[in-house]
Amino acid sequence: MITTRDAASGPVVEVTGDLDHATAPQLRGQLAALTIQPGQRLVLDLGGLEFMDSSGISALIVARTLAHAAQAGIALAAVPANALRVLRIVGLDELFTLQPDAETAIASDGTDG
Numbered sequence: 001m002i003t004t005r006d007a008a009s010g011p012v013v014e015v016t017g018d019l020d021h022a023t024a025p026q027l028r029g030q031l032a033a034l035t036i037q038p039g040q041r042l043v044l045d046l047g048g049l050e051f052m053d054s055s056g057i058s059a060l061i062v063a064r065t066l067a068h069a070a071q072a073g074i075a076l077a078a079v080p081a082n083a084l085r086v087l088r089i090v091g092l093d094e095l096f097t098l099q100p101d102a103e104t105a106i107a108s109d110g111t112d113g
Contacts, residue, residue: 002023002030009041009106010041013031013034017048019046019049019052020051023056038070038071041073042063042074044074044075045077046078049080050080057092074096076097
């Protein structure tokens with residue numbers, strides 16, 4: 001399940017369950033529909049993520065591209081250990097700011113990935 005909400009720093013997208021070939025298109029669609037202002041930060045809350053395949057990784061890269069096109073930052077929050085391992089293997093942990101939870105990501109200063 002993918003839900004969105006607004007925070008003072010920008011949109012927060014919460015991903016619960018699987019982020020795979022079946023659900024990644026939904027995430028990309030919801031990301032494309034977001035309004036992200038310059039200077040804001042897109043937060044992807046992955047605390048409820050159970051599984052992520054290459055389609056999910058691709059969707060995260062799309063999110064980063066959209067945020068940067070809007071001159072906004074992006075942070076991944078509450079990344080589960082199994083997903084963090086994959087991000088580290090493919091080097092994406094260097095492209096994203098990782099925060100322990102959504103609240104910390106929302107409150108951070110915005111100088112992020």
